[in-house]
Structures are given as structure tokens and as C-alpha cells.
Amino acid sequence: MSLTMKNISFIVGMILLFLILWGTGYLEGDPEGYTGFGETADISPDDEEIVFIYEHEGESAVYTAPVNGGNAELVAGASEGNSLLNPTFSPDGGKIAYVEQWEDDDEQQLGKLMLIDRADGKIKEMTGGEGLVTEAAFSPDGQSLFFLEAGVHTNYSPIASERPHEFDIYRIDLDTEEMAQITEKAAYDMSDLDLIPDGEALMYRNFDETDQLVFHNLEDGSETTVIPMGDFAVDEPIISSPALSPDGEYVAFSDVARTNENGTYIYEGYRMDLETKQVEQITSFGEHVTSPVFFNNQDKLIVTVDKGFATLEPDYSYWVISTDGEERQRIQIEIP
Amino acid sequence: MNRIEKHVEEVLKQTQSPDGEREELREELLSHLNEAKSNYISAGLSEKQAEKKVIAAFGDSHIVGQELQESMYPFQRGLLYLIGIVTILFGAIFYINLIFVMHEPTPVWLTVQLLSGSVVTLAAINIAFVGRYFYLLNVLLIINIIWNGINLALMQSLSQLQAMLFSIYLLILIGLNFLFVFRNSYYSANQTDNKQQKQGFVKFSYIMNLLYGMIIIFLSLFFLWSFLVFTGISIQALITLIPILIWLIFYKFQMKLIARKPALSLATGLLVSALAIMLSFAILRFSFGGIE
Numbered sequence: 001m002s003l004t005m006k007n008i009s010f011i012v013g014m015i016l017l018f019l020i021l022w023g024t025g026y027l028e029g030d031p032e033g034y035t036g037f038g039e040t041a042d043i044s045p046d047d048e049e050i051v052f053i054y055e056h057e058g059e060s061a062v063y064t065a066p067v068n069g070g071n072a073e074l075v076a077g078a079s080e081g082n083s084l085l086n087p088t089f090s091p092d093g094g095k096i097a098y099v100e101q102w103e104d105d106d107e108q109q110l111g112k113l114m115l116i117d118r119a120d121g122k123i124k125e126m127t128g129g130e131g132l133v134t135e136a137a138f139s140p141d142g143q144s145l146f147f148l149e150a151g152v153h154t155n156y157s158p159i160a161s162e163r164p165h166e167f168d169i170y171r172i173d174l175d176t177e178e179m180a181q182i183t184e185k186a187a188y189d190m191s192d193l194d195l196i197p198d199g200e201a202l203m204y205r206n207f208d209e210t211d212q213l214v215f216h217n218l219e220d221g222s223e224t225t226v227i228p229m230g231d232f233a234v235d236e237p238i239i240s241s242p243a244l245s246p247d248g249e250y251v252a253f254s255d256v257a258r259t260n261e262n263g264t265y266i267y268e269g270y271r272m273d274l275e276t277k278q279v280e281q282i283t284s285f286g287e288h289v290t291s292p293v294f295f296n297n298q299d300k301l302i303v304t305v306d307k308g309f310a311t312l313e314p315d316y317s318y319w320v321i322s323t324d325g326e327e328r329q330r331i332q333i334e335i336p
Numbered sequence: 337m338n339r340i341e342k343h344v345e346e347v348l349k350q351t352q353s354p355d356g357e358r359e360e361l362r363e364e365l366l367s368h369l370n371e372a373k374s375n376y377i378s379a380g381l382s383e384k385q386a387e388k389k390v391i392a393a394f395g396d397s398h399i400v401g402q403e404l405q406e407s408m409y410p411f412q413r414g415l416l417y418l419i420g421i422v423t424i425l426f427g428a429i430f431y432i433n434l435i436f437v438m439h440e441p442t443p444v445w446l447t448v449q450l451l452s453g454s455v456v457t458l459a460a461i462n463i464a465f466v467g468r469y470f471y472l473l474n475v476l477l478i479i480n481i482i483w484n485g486i487n488l489a490l491m492q493s494l495s496q497l498q499a500m501l502f503s504i505y506l507l508i509l510i511g512l513n514f515l516f517v518f519r520n521s522y523y524s525a526n527q528t529d530n531k532q533q534k535q536g537f538v539k540f541s542y543i544m545n546l547l548y549g550m551i552i553i554f555l556s557l558f559f560l561w562s563f564l565v566f567t568g569i570s571i572q573a574l575i576t577l578i579p580i581l582i583w584l585i586f587y588k589f590q591m592k593l594i595a596r597k598p599a600l601s602l603a604t605g606l607l608v609s610a611l612a613i614m615l616s617f618a619i620l621r622f623s624f625g626g627i628e
Contacts, residue, residue, distance in 0.1 A: 003349065006461050014424070014454050018446065021431045025441030263496065312439065 033058020037316040037333075040241075040291045041302055042088045043067065047295045050302060050318065051075070051087045051096055054335055060084040062098055062116070067302075067320065069332035076116050076123055084114075086135040091142040094118055097126075099133050109153035109164070113145065113172070126172055127179075132164050135191065140199040144173045146182065148190055148204075169193065169202065169216070183216065192241055197248040211239040213251065226251075228272045230279030233258045233265070240267060245294040249274055252292035252301055257281060264310040269303050271323065282325040299323045302331070339387040340369050343397050350401025352409055352467020361404070369394060405463070409523050413463050415516045416473075420457030422509050423480060424450055426487075430502065437498075452483050470524035471588050474517050478584065481513045482553055489561065514550070518542055525595030534598070541598035545590060548609040552583045555613060559620075575619050579612035586612075 001009075038053030038060075049064045054072065060083045063072040078084045078100055087098040095118060101111035111133040113126040126145065127133055136147035151166030167190035169182040182202070189207035196203065202216040213226045227237060233256040242253035250271050257268040269283035269292050282301070283289050288309030293302045301321050308315035321328040337345075344365045348358055369390050376386035394400065405413060427449035434441045455476055459466040466473060484506050491502045521542050559576035567573075586608045594601040 003462065007458065010457060010461060011454070014450055017424070017428065018450055021428060021435075021446055022441075022443050025431065025435045025443065028435050028439075028441070 034313060036314070037304075037318065038085060038087075039304055039306075039314070039316055040086050041293065041304065041318050043293055043295055043302055044089050045091060045093045045296055047297055049093075050331065051089060052318065052333075053084045053087060053098075054333075055083070056335070058083075062087050062096065063333075063335070064096075065331070065333045067331065069330075071334045072336060074336065075118070076114070076121075088136060088138065090138050091140055095138075095142075097136045097138065097145055099135060101132070101134075109162070111149075113147050115145070115174070126177070134164055134167075135193060137193040137195055137202075139171075139195055140197055143175070144171050146171050146193055146195065146202060148193055151186055163189070165189065169204070182218070192243065194242070194244045196244060197246065203242070203244055203251070205239055205242050210236050212237075213239050213242055213253075226272075226274065226277065228253075228255075228270070228279045229277045230255075230270065230272070230281075232256055241291045243292050243294060246296045250294070252282070252294060254290050254292065254303075255279075257284075262310075267309075269301070269321070282323060283321055283328070284325065285319075285328075339384075340373065340390060341366065343391050343394070344369065346397035347401040347404065349464045350398060351405040352412070352463045354468040354470070358468070409467075409519075412516065412519060412523070413460055413467075415512065415519075416456060416460035416463070419477065419480065419509065419512050419516060420453050420455075420460055422512065423453030423456060423484070425453075426484075426505060426509065427453060430487075433498070448483065449487075452480050456480055470520055471591060473520055474587070474591070475584060477513045477517050477520075478549070478553075481510055481517075481550075482557070482580070484510055484513075485553060485557055489557070514546065518546055521546070521591050521594070524591055538595055538598045541594045541602050544602055545587070545594060545605040548605050549583050549587065552579045552609055552612060556580045556616070559616070563620075575616055578616040578619070579609075582612040582615070583609060 034055045035057055036055060038055065041050045041052040043050050044064075044067075048067060050067050051062065051064050053060055054063050055061075059078070059080075061077040062075040062084055064075055065072040075087075075096060076084075076098075079102070082100050082102040085099050085101065087096055089096055095115055097113065097115050099111050100114050101109060103109055109132055110129055111131070112129040113133045113136050115124045115126050116122065117124075127147070127149070132150040132153050134148045134150060136145050138145055147170055148167055149170055150164030151168070153162055153164045155162045156165070165188055166186040168185055168187070169190070170179060171182055172179045187206055187208070190204055192203075192205040194203045195201070196215070200218055202218060204214055204216065206212045206214045213228070215224045215226065217223070228239065228251075232238070238255050240254040242251050244251055250273060252269060252271050254267040255270050256265040258266050260266050266286060267288050267290060268281055268285065269289045270279050271282050272279045283303060285305055288306040289303050290306060291304040295301065299322060301323060303319050303321055304316050305319055306314045306316050318331045318333070319328050320331060344362055347365065348362060351358070351361070353361060372390045372393070373383075373386045376389050377383060381389065427446055430449070431441060431446045434445075459473060459476060488503060488506045488510070491499050491506065493499075494502065518539075522539060525538075556577050556579050560573055563573045563576050590601055590605055590608075593604065
């Protein structure tokens with residue numbers, strides 16, 4: 001073969017290789033979007049129903065389903081391309097609040113607080129949509145909603161992924177729609193807003209170098225931080241998705257129980273007695289357990305298990321567990 | 337051009353000798369073959385028959401040329417092929433990984449990776465034209481080192497096992513590149529007149545000077561990375577790459593100096609390397625008023 005032929009065949013070969021690889025990538029295409037359950041679920045005041053998010057190929061909707069499993073019922077869908085998260089029942093079970101998030105034209109993440117009246121199916125936007133609302137909690141009297149709004153959605157360094165930051169807590173009155181800012185912290189990370197049963201204090205998770213469980217007195221704005229005492233696999237306290245029990249005496253959360261052979265943290269459910277701060281482990285799934293919610297009238301909780309944790313896509317399922325950790329059952333949900 | 341001259345040209349096409357050396361080889365081969373030719377003619381053969389005989393006795397031009405190349409620059413062409421193909425192969429394997437495991441294929445990355453490998457392979461194919469420019473070859477391979485060094489940094493975001501396997505692969509590739517650049521630099525200066533002892537020292541000096549270069553590349557890429565992390569993507573980020581450019585230009589002259597004055601070049605290499613780093617650091621400080 002002459003030198004020219006050698007050069008030509010090599011270059012043609014490389015172009016072919018490029019086209020084949022590029023074409024394979026192109027045909028494989030964008031992933032179709034997530035299909036599966038959302039991370040959090042809430043239980044109705046009568047302990048009969050759960051509310052959750054289900055996504056089908058990236059299309060997000062709020063559903064309810066019997067807590068014993070069965071057919072799901074569509075409550076509300078998202079506008080195209082938007083995603084829904086963190087649905088929660090009102091104290092009388094008549095309303096469901098949730099968050100709708102989307103990216104605007106400048107790729108800025110935004111989120112608004114939505115409220116649906118289950119009696120007539122009417123959906124109301126509670127916030128304007130200029131900010132990034134992440135979650136909400138009803139006051140025990142059902143008169144107002146407390147919610148978290150992030151000031152920015154960014155990465156402080158290019159090697160970190162973009163996340164919401166500069167959080168503060170707000171309250172909106174459901175009758176007058178009057179809004180009030182509760183905190184002025186512009187916190188790096190805040191989540192898992194909850195109210196104590198008498199409605200006089202808020203509980204939330206704050207991240208300030210480490211995870212903190214904070215109680216915020218609504219009367220005078222004073223704050224107390226609670227540190228759980230227990231036997232965890234990592235020294236630094238990790239208080240993931242804390243939730244208050246209906247009597248306000250316990251906090252359930254998930255924390256690292258151990259590290260598996262790949263070096264991935266295994267999170268299990270824990271329950272802390274707020275009086276003694278003593279913590280006991282209540283699950284042993286050996287998988288990623290998150291987002292516990294207490295039943296209102298029984299010694300049970302719902303937890304989310306993520307079988308896809310530390311992989312590219314989560315794979316959530318909801319489980320009912322007893323507080324002593326003896327029983328556990330997956331809620332089998334049929335999506336229509 | 338007669339048949340013998342053509343044959344000699346074919347032989348020379350397989351070697352990477354620079355112009356002077358090529359001319360010497362040509363004369364030597366021609367005189368040798370022409371002498372054989374006159375012998376045949378005096379034995380009673382016609383001119384054409386004599387030429388045919390000489391060529392047949394001399395052997396296939398491809399094989400003789402390759403043997404000549406291997407005796408003067410052992411393994412260099414094969415090494416070049418190896419580096420090119422290993423680079424291309426990495427592009428294919430990693431791109432398939434990007435498609436099916438990471439689900440985010442980046443055609444731009446693939447283009448650069450395949451180009452980088454193709455350039456090296458093409459240099460190996462066309463060794464007679466490219467090989468005589470030793471400095472050019474070094475630049476091509478140092479660019480390959482830089483690019484795969486960037487790849488090495490990217491691997492750290494993968495899962496543990498993948499990161500380890502791909503990193504080992506890339507380190508081997510960078511090692512091969514380094515080996516080639518060292519040998520190529522060494523061959524670039526004709527060493528035949530030097531004593532054994534001095535040759536050892538010259539080799540040492542080449543290795544040290546290339547190590548300076550590696551350190552400069554590593555530091556510059558690290559500066560670039562931190563620059564991007566703290567200030568985002570901007571054209572000023574390229575300032576961090578100035579030391580690499582300075583060192584590359586400097587190495588063009590240094591390559592020859594090392595062969596003549598290995599001890600002195602150890603010092604000049606270090607000096608220029610340090611100055612290059614300091615210069616870029618000074619520009620950065622000057623234009624940004626210090627790090628806040």
C-alpha cells in the first residue's frame with residue numbers, strides 16, 4: 001500500500017470510528033426522564049391515605065393512595081417540564097400543599113408553593129414564583145402555611161453541583177394570603193420544616209458546618225439546637241430528613257448506620273426521645289432509608305427506601321414500619 | 337532518476353533521519369549499489385539487467401528501510417504507533433462508558449481525544465516527513481501528555497473502581513509518551529562522537545529537563561484548575577498556561593544544549609522553569625491585585 005493510501009485509509013477509518021461512536025451516543029439519546037416515586041410522602045390525619053409524587057418519564061404529578069396499598073388517585077399534575085415535590089396534608093386532610101419547581105429561560109431554578117382544595121379540586125398558587133420555594137408545613141390549626149424559600153440556586157464552586165442556598169422561613173396566612181418572613185438567616189442549607197403540636201415553635205434542619213436540629217420559638221424568635229445522642233457510624237452528626245411525632249415527644253430522622261463494601265454510607269431510620277436526647281435505631285433495611293413520617297394515631301411510621309442510592313437514578317419505595325422496628329411492609333401502589 | 341536511485345528513495349521513506357543524515361545515507365547507499373552495479377556490468381550484464389540484479393540482491397526497499405530505521409532509532413516508530421492507538425482506544429472505550437454508564441456523551445471530548453491520537457498515529461505513518469523534525473514530534477507528544485493529564489484529573493469524579501482502572505490506563509499512556517519524548521530528544525542530537533560516560537550524563541540531563549517540563553505542566557494545570565474553580569471560566573484563565581508555552585519554546589533550544597553541555601543545561605532548565613512559573617504567577621497577581 002502506498003503512503004498516500006495508508007494516510008487516506010487511516011483518516012477515513014478515524015472519521016468512521018468517530019461517526020459510529022457519535023451516532024451511538026446520539027441514538028442512545030437523552031435519558032427519557034425519571035420514572036418512579038418521589039422522595040417524600042405524607043400521611044393523612046386519619047392514617048388512611050398517603051400523598052406522594054409519581055413521575056412518569058419526567059412528568060410529575062401528585063397522587064394519593066390507601067396506606068395499605070392499592071390504586072393511586074391523581075390529585076394534580078404539573079405544568080409541562082415542571083417537577084413537583086414535598087406534598088403534605090393539611091391538619092383536617094382537606095387540603096394538600098406541595099411545591100412546583102422549574103427552570104426559567106436563564107436556567108435559574110424557581111419554585112412556587114401550591115395548595116389544592118380536595119373538595120373542589122381547585123389549585124391555588126400561594127407564592128408568586130420569583131423565588132425558589134422548596135417545601136412547606138401547615139400550622140396545627142390549619143390557618144397558615146410555613147414554607148422555606150431559597151434566595152439563590154447556585155454552586156459556590158464549579159466542582160459542586162448547583163443547589164439552593166440562602167434559605168429563610170416564611171409564613172402565609174391561608175385566608176388573607178398575607179406573607180411574613182420568619183427568619184433572616186440566608187442559611188446555607190435548611191430543610192424539613194415542621195411545627196410542634198401547639199404551633200408555638202418550628203422545627204427544622206439547618207446545616208452550619210454540621211447538621212443541626214433547631215427549634216425556633218415563634219413567639220420571641222429564640223432558637224435552641226438539639227444534638228442527638230446515639231451510636232452512629234460517622235462522628236459528625238448527620239440528621240437527615242427529621243420529622244416530629246404528632247405528640248411532639250419524638251423526632252424521627254435518618255443517619256448513617258454503617259458503610260458498605262463500596263464505601264457508600266448506609267442510612268437507617270432513628271428515633272430520638274426529645275426529653276432525653278437518646279436515640280434508638282428503628283430500621284434495619286440495609287438500604288438507604290430516608291424521609292420518615294409518623295402516623296397520627298398509631299405507633300407506626302412511613303419511611304422511603306431508595307434502592308438506587310449512590311447510583312445515577314433513585315429508586316424509591318414507601319414502607320410502613322412499626323416504631324419498635326419489628327414490622328415492615330411495603331406499600332404496593334398501582335398507578336393508573 | 338534511474339531504478340537504483342528510486343529504490344534508495346523508497347528505502348529512505350522508512351527512516352526518520354533529518355536532512356543531513358538522510359543525505360549521507362543516500363550517498364552511502366548509492367555508492368554501494370552503484371559499485372555493485374559496475375561489477376555486474378563488467379561481468380557482462382547490460383545496464384538494466386545489472387540494476388535489476390543489484391536491487392534484487394539488496395532486498396525489498398520497505399524491509400531494508402525499516403531495518404535501517406530500527407538500527408538508528410530503535411523502537412521509536414513502534415512506540416509512536418502504540419501511543420497513537422492507545423490514545424484512540426481510550427477515546428473509544430471511555431466514550432462508550434460515557435454513553436452507557438454516565439449517560440452524558442460529549443462529542444467535543446471525543447473529537448479532541450481522537451484528534452490527539454490520530455495526529456500521533458499519522459506522525460508514525462509519515463515518519464519520513466515528520467520524524468526529521470524532532471522538536472515538532474516532541475511538541476505533538478507533549479500536547480498528548482497535557483490532554484491526557486487533563487483526562488486524568490477528570491477521572492476522579494468517577495466511581496472508585498472505574499477511576500482506578502482508567503487512571504492506571506492513562507498513567508501508562510503518559511508514561512509511554514514521556515519515554516518517547518526522552519528518547520526522541522536524545523536521538524535528536526547525534527551522540528556518536530561522545531564517550532560512554534558522557535552519554536549517561538546526557539541522558540540524565542534529558543530526563544531531568546523533561547521532569548522540569550512535567551512539573552511545569554502539572555503546576556500550570558493545577559493553577560488553571562484552581563483558577564476555574566474560584567473565578568469561573570474566563571479568557572484570563574489561559575495566563576496559567578503561559579509557563580507551558582515558555583518551557584516548550586525554551587526546550588527547542590535546550591534540546592541541543594543538553595547534548596553539548598549536560599551539566600550547564602541542568603541549571604538553565606531549572607532557572608527558566610522557575611522563571612516561567614514566577615512570571616505567570618506575577619501576571620496573575622498583578623492583574624487581580626492578589627488573592628482575596
